[in-house]
Amino acid sequence: MTPDDLLHPRPEGLYCPPGDFYIDPVRPVARALITHGHADHARSGHGAVMATRRTLDIMALRYGAGFADATQQGSRAPVDVNGVSVSFHAAGHVLGSAQIRVEWKGLSVVAAGDYKRGADPASEPFEPVRGDVFITEATFGLPVFRHPDPMQEMARLLKSLHLFPERAHMVGVYALGKAQRVIRLIRAAGYTDTLYIHGALKTLCDYYQAEGVALGPLEPATDAGGDKARFAGRIVLAPPSAFAAKWAQRFPEPLIAFASGWMQVRVRARQRGVELPLVISDHCDWPELTRTIEELDPQEVWVTHGREEALVRWCALNRRRARPLHLVGYEDEAVE
Amino acid sequence: MRRFAELLERLAFTPQRLGKLRLLRDYFAAVPDPDRGVALAALTGDLDIRGAKPAMLRALVAERVDEELFALSYDYVGDLAETIVLIWEPQGALADPGLSATVGRLNAAGRTGAPAVVRDLLDALDTPQRYALLKLATGGLRVGVSARLAKQALADFGGVEVTGIEELWHGLAPPYTELFAWLEGRAEKPVQAALAPFRPVMLATPLDEAELAALDPAAFAAEWKWDGIRVQATGEGGERRLYSRTGDDISGAFPDVLAQLDFDGTLDGELLVRGADGGTAAFGDLQQRLNRKTVGKALMGRHPAFVRAYDLLQAGAKDLRPLPFAERRARLEEFLTGLDPERFDLSPLLAFDDWDALAKLRAEPPHPVIEGLMLKRLDSAYVPGRPKGPWFKWKRDPFLIDAVLMYAQRGHGKRSSFYSDYTFGVWTEDETLVPVGKAYFGFTDEELKRIDRFVRDNTVERFGPVRSVRAEPAFGLVLEVAFEGLNRSGRHKSGVAMRFPRVHRLRWDKPPAEADRLLTLQAMLPPE
Numbered sequence: 001m002t003p004d005d006l007l008h009p010r011p012e013g014l015y016c017p018p019g020d021f022y023i024d025p026v027r028p029v030a031r032a033l034i035t036h037g038h039a040d041h042a043r044s045g046h047g048a049v050m051a052t053r054r055t056l057d058i059m060a061l062r063y064g065a066g067f068a069d070a071t072q073q074g075s076r077a078p079v080d081v082n083g084v085s086v087s088f089h090a091a092g093h094v095l096g097s098a099q100i101r102v103e104w105k106g107l108s109v110v111a112a113g114d115y116k117r118g119a120d121p122a123s124e125p126f127e128p129v130r131g132d133v134f135i136t137e138a139t140f141g142l143p144v145f146r147h148p149d150p151m152q153e154m155a156r157l158l159k160s161l162h163l164f165p166e167r168a169h170m171v172g173v174y175a176l177g178k179a180q181r182v183i184r185l186i187r188a189a190g191y192t193d194t195l196y197i198h199g200a201l202k203t204l205c206d207y208y209q210a211e212g213v214a215l216g217p218l219e220p221a222t223d224a225g226g227d228k229a230r231f232a233g234r235i236v237l238a239p240p241s242a243f244a245a246k247w248a249q250r251f252p253e254p255l256i257a258f259a260s261g262w263m264q265v266r267v268r269a270r271q272r273g274v275e276l277p278l279v280i281s282d283h284c285d286w287p288e289l290t291r292t293i294e295e296l297d298p299q300e301v302w303v304t305h306g307r308e309e310a311l312v313r314w315c316a317l318n319r320r321r322a323r324p325l326h327l328v329g330y331e332d333e334a335v336e
Numbered sequence: 337m338r339r340f341a342e343l344l345e346r347l348a349f350t351p352q353r354l355g356k357l358r359l360l361r362d363y364f365a366a367v368p369d370p371d372r373g374v375a376l377a378a379l380t381g382d383l384d385i386r387g388a389k390p391a392m393l394r395a396l397v398a399e400r401v402d403e404e405l406f407a408l409s410y411d412y413v414g415d416l417a418e419t420i421v422l423i424w425e426p427q428g429a430l431a432d433p434g435l436s437a438t439v440g441r442l443n444a445a446g447r448t449g450a451p452a453v454v455r456d457l458l459d460a461l462d463t464p465q466r467y468a469l470l471k472l473a474t475g476g477l478r479v480g481v482s483a484r485l486a487k488q489a490l491a492d493f494g495g496v497e498v499t500g501i502e503e504l505w506h507g508l509a510p511p512y513t514e515l516f517a518w519l520e521g522r523a524e525k526p527v528q529a530a531l532a533p534f535r536p537v538m539l540a541t542p543l544d545e546a547e548l549a550a551l552d553p554a555a556f557a558a559e560w561k562w563d564g565i566r567v568q569a570t571g572e573g574g575e576r577r578l579y580s581r582t583g584d585d586i587s588g589a590f591p592d593v594l595a596q597l598d599f600d601g602t603l604d605g606e607l608l609v610r611g612a613d614g615g616t617a618a619f620g621d622l623q624q625r626l627n628r629k630t631v632g633k634a635l636m637g638r639h640p641a642f643v644r645a646y647d648l649l650q651a652g653a654k655d656l657r658p659l660p661f662a663e664r665r666a667r668l669e670e671f672l673t674g675l676d677p678e679r680f681d682l683s684p685l686l687a688f689d690d691w692d693a694l695a696k697l698r699a700e701p702p703h704p705v706i707e708g709l710m711l712k713r714l715d716s717a718y719v720p721g722r723p724k725g726p727w728f729k730w731k732r733d734p735f736l737i738d739a740v741l742m743y744a745q746r747g748h749g750k751r752s753s754f755y756s757d758y759t760f761g762v763w764t765e766d767e768t769l770v771p772v773g774k775a776y777f778g779f780t781d782e783e784l785k786r787i788d789r790f791v792r793d794n795t796v797e798r799f800g801p802v803r804s805v806r807a808e809p810a811f812g813l814v815l816e817v818a819f820e821g822l823n824r825s826g827r828h829k830s831g832v833a834m835r836f837p838r839v840h841r842l843r844w845d846k847p848p849a850e851a852d853r854l855l856t857l858q859a860m861l862p863p864e
């Protein structure tokens with residue numbers, strides 16, 4: 001028996017034949033195990049869904065309470081699914097995010113989903129879990145990606161606020177995870193004023209607060225009835241797509257910032273028309289990816305969504321068995 | 337060096353001039369000598385630094401990084417220096433060695449020592465500083481800051497006129513400690529001691545035609561305004577310099593002019609090039625000679641440069657600037673008789689009795705390289721800066737055409753949520769539109785909002801930040817576009833390139849079918 005008998009890619013996603021379930025399927029399936037709530041991993045329309053409580057909550061907020069026929073909470077304690085032992089372990093990516101470990105007949109695979117190792121008060125910390133095979137993401141799987149200390153990025157944001165007090169500082173963040181993490185970082189940097197948020201961020205910010213992640217005073221960034229000056233020198237958070245929309249025209253001399261690991265690469269930042277690129281990521285950078293592989297020391301590494309080639313090459317250089325796992329349907333851009 | 341790295345980072349992503357000025361001012365205020373002066377020199381292009389060739393950097397990174405991993409990374413990042421900066425893994429504790437010390441180390445390293453110094457520095461610096469290091473070492477910061485802008489920021493920082501800085505600049509050297517001391521009010525203004533210094537230029541204000549009636553024609557001299565670049569040619573004690581109007585030394589690009597600059601004195605004039613017939617060639621030809629550090633013989637032969645002089649600021653030891661224009665002019669005419677007329681000729685004065693006569697001259701200039709008139713009070717002293725009253729420029733009316741909006745692009749920075757950059761076209765003979773230019777100013781905020789709405793409501797296709805909009809004979813938006821001149825262009829499909837195009841008026845009323853045709857533009861081209 002080989003690990004492929006336990007998990008292998010199919011067009012729908014990563015499939016487990018003995019357990020008859022998929023992990024993060026991109027098409028509707030009868031039984032899905034979901035690592036986390038980002039839309040490309042957690043889709044609607046499955047029969048039965050198993051995920052952490054928080055991921056189930058987030059899916060319900062996104063898709064409505066009846067997003068699946070049946071739901072079941074996954075946990076650290078293994079649960080039997082058709083004879084396969086399944087456990088969920090924090091991935092440190094966003095609130096509720098988990099790695100999924102499956103074990104069958106003495107063979108184990110850990111599908112990490114999206115994960116990161118850096119500290120994040122808006123997410124449960126990554127738990128190292130061993131398995132014969134470790135499936136790692138490779139969103140930032142190139143040695144050029146080394147995320148700086150996020151507090152350093154915050155210092156740049158606050159300094160800009162001080163230097164350009166007449167401009168609304170618009171920070172591009174995705175609704176799940178990045179928004180709340182950036183807010184926590186802003187608070188950690190000592191900024192206590194009200195933060196203004198785009199309507200698309202409200203539901204999840206409320207949820208995080210309800211789950212005990214304190215975000216401080218937030219207010220909707222709604223039209224001030226022509227009183228643009230209200231937002232001068234203020235921080236406004238919004239999904240980046242909103243900056244191109246008419247919505248953004250209500251702010252005084254907007255200064256566009258964008259919090260993303262992609263901001264490390266200049267041409268990316270320029271394409272976005274960003275004035276203040278903030279390198280803040282919810283994914284592992286290269287040192288975290290390679291350190292994790294060394295720490296977990298699996299028999300074999302499977303690399304998925306992202307720059308598989310480079311990480312597989314690194315494994316070869318370090319005499320580790322590795323191969324790319326060609327899964328389709330995960331957008332490394334949109335969710336970061 | 338960290339502060340400098342941060343500054344470069346911010347400047348590179350800040351499009352607005354005012355934003356850049358503020359960042360620079362903040363930097364000068366926060367960073368002590370000598371680092372701020374070294375940074376200033378790096379920005380103005382006055383920093384003498386031992387360069388690092390791409391081959392050397394590649395060799396350094398090859399010692400550290402697997403070739404295949406590097407290739408994958410380079411492929412992704414797209415820029416060699418940036419890839420090296422990002423992929424380089426520092427060794428041991430990070431440090432901030434200071435900008436001045438870093439430049440000193442680079443310069444002290446001999447040819448053979450340079451790779452080791454660069455390697456050690458890369459090992460000790462964080463990412464932004466590594467970036468700054470390689471920008472310094474490979475030359476060209478490319479952060480959109482001209483020497484002029486840097487000097488303006490200095491002037492803002494010290495609360496002085498920028499001309500005061502331009503005047504001193506040529507006699508100063510990095511790290512400019514005495515300059516900063518003066519700007520901070522801790523010392524007297526430095527004394528200009530260099531030979532052949534730059535003398536800050538006097539600029540004209542645009543003429544408001546309504547005010548013309550109140551001016552006495554007999555009090556003014558008039559001359560053509562030539563479409564070249566303003567220069568100052570100065571010689572002193574064997575030192576010869578050609579300065580731009582902001583005091584940048586451009587001598588290196590014009591050895592043909594410099595060879596004949598064998599006088600002690602300072603001329604103010606227009607730099608132009610001659611065409612094949614020996615006459616004044618179009619700006620497009622002059623452009624071939626601009627923005628170069630050196631120039632080849634062939635190019636010099638093809639486009640020989642000369643100065644058309646219109647003022648004399650210094651003759652020998654005598655400063656003529658306090659004298660009235662009329663007197664300077666008389667001395668200028670005499671001064672020029674001793675110079676090679678191929679390289680230095682005289683800008684002729686125009687005879688006119690009243691403003692109507694002058695207006696007629698302006699409407700029918702005798703040469704295509706004339707872009708209008710200059711009016712100078714006969715009694716005006718030469719005063720640096722742009723005083724209002726003594727000198728006026730009366731430009732020819734701009735060219736106007738009606739063009740059709742074809743593409744709109746989202747702006748940058750504060751205009752990110754507006755479609756504010758417009759590509760417009762005119763009709764070809766087969767009744768299709770061909771783009772002839774781009775404009776991104778000339779309209780009010782209200783008009784911008786209205787065009788933005790039009791673009792969003794009439795998008796045909798999207799390509800990233802660009803949208804193509806409906807542009808049909810019976811439906812579309814006609815822009816009246818103003819521009820200063822037209823050049824031939826092999827790079828544009830239309831074969832023409834506009835100078836200084838801007839939106840003059842929005843013609844919501846006009847059907848696109850009535851917009852101008854390419855033939856009209858072709859007729860405006862200067863003779864070949």
Ligand SMILES: [Zn+2]
Nearest residue numbers: 038093114335
């Ligand atoms: Zn994710």
